Amino acid sequence: MKVFRKIVDLQNELFEARKKKQSIGLVPTMGALHEGHASLVRRSVKENDITVVSVFLNPTQFNNPNDLATYPRTLEKDCDLLEKNGADYVFAPTAEEMYPTPDKRQFEFPPVSTVMEGKHRPGHFNGVCQVVSRLFYITRPQRAYFGEKDWQQIAVVKAMVKRLKLNIDIVECPIIRESDGLALSSRNTLLAPEERAIAPNIFKYLNESIEFAKTHSLKDTHNQVVSQINATDGLEVEYFSIVDGNTLQDIEKWEDSNYIVGCITVYCGKKPVRLIDHIKYKEY
Structure with a gap:
C-alpha cells in the first residue's frame, strides 16, 4: 500500500492504472477509521482493481470550530487498518494541498441539502460537496463508497453527481453497529x-x-x-x-x-x- 500526500503524485499513479484499463474505487473518509470504514474498503476491493482511500479532515464542512479541533486524528493507526483490509493507495493531503486557494464554490441541492443536518449545520453540506467533488476530480473513480450512517449525506452527494454530470456510481453500504446497537462513528x-x-x-x-x-x-x-x-x-x-x-x-x-x-x-x-x-x- 502506498501513501500519497501530493495530488500530482497520486494522479500520476492512477494514470498508469487507467492505461492498464484498471477500475478505480474511492472511499472518502475523514480519518479516525473503524470497522465501518473497513467494510467500505473491503467492498471496494471486491468490486474494483484499485482502491483509493482518502484520509482528510476537511475544514470546510465544520461550522463549529470546536468540533473540528476535537475530531480525532489517528493517521498511523488508520493506515494499519487500511493495509490490513486491502487498500492500494491512501491519499492523506494537508488542507493547503487540497485548498491552495479558498474554495468559493457554492453547492445547494434543495430540498435534500436544506433540511435536518443542512438546517442545523449551516454550510456543512456545501463543505462536503466541495471536498467530495475535488476528490472525484482528483481520482476519477468508477465507484465511490459511502456508509448509510450518514444517510442524508448520500442523498446530497447523489444530487451533486447528477448536477455535475459525473459518471460515478455512488455505492451505499449498510451501517455497521456495535453488539449493543450503537452505530460505529x-x-x-x-x-x-x-x-x-x-x-x-x-x-x-x-x-x-x-x-x-x-x-x-x-x-x-x-x-x-x-x-x-x-x-x-x-x-x-x-x-x-x-x-x-x-x-x-x-x-x-x-x-x-x-x-x-x-x-x-x-x-x-x-x-x-x-x-x-x-x-x-x-x-x-
Whole structure:
C-alpha cells in the first residue's frame, strides 16, 4: 500500500492504472477509521482493481470550530487498518494541498441539502460537496463508497453527481453497529465510559419504535422516541425528523409515503458529543 500526500503524485499513479484499463474505487473518509470504514474498503476491493482511500479532515464542512479541533486524528493507526483490509493507495493531503486557494464554490441541492443536518449545520453540506467533488476530480473513480450512517449525506452527494454530470456510481453500504446497537462513528472515541454506556439507548428506542409505529400515529411515534431518549440522563435530542426517503421532507401520516425514514441527532454527555442515527419505517 502506498501513501500519497501530493495530488500530482497520486494522479500520476492512477494514470498508469487507467492505461492498464484498471477500475478505480474511492472511499472518502475523514480519518479516525473503524470497522465501518473497513467494510467500505473491503467492498471496494471486491468490486474494483484499485482502491483509493482518502484520509482528510476537511475544514470546510465544520461550522463549529470546536468540533473540528476535537475530531480525532489517528493517521498511523488508520493506515494499519487500511493495509490490513486491502487498500492500494491512501491519499492523506494537508488542507493547503487540497485548498491552495479558498474554495468559493457554492453547492445547494434543495430540498435534500436544506433540511435536518443542512438546517442545523449551516454550510456543512456545501463543505462536503466541495471536498467530495475535488476528490472525484482528483481520482476519477468508477465507484465511490459511502456508509448509510450518514444517510442524508448520500442523498446530497447523489444530487451533486447528477448536477455535475459525473459518471460515478455512488455505492451505499449498510451501517455497521456495535453488539449493543450503537452505530460505529469516529466520534464514539470522544465518549467517556459513562457516556458510551448510555449512547446505545439511541438505537434501542429507535428500534423499539418500529413496533410502536404499527399501532400509533406518526406524531405519537415521533413524540415517544424523543421523550424516551430525553428521559435518559445524559442524552438530549437535537432533532428527530420522520421524512419521505426520497425527498427528505417531513410527512404527517404513515400513509403519505412508501419509503419512510426517521433521522435523529442526539447530544450525549456533558461536553457533549453529537451522534447521528436513523431507522427505516417503510421501504419499497
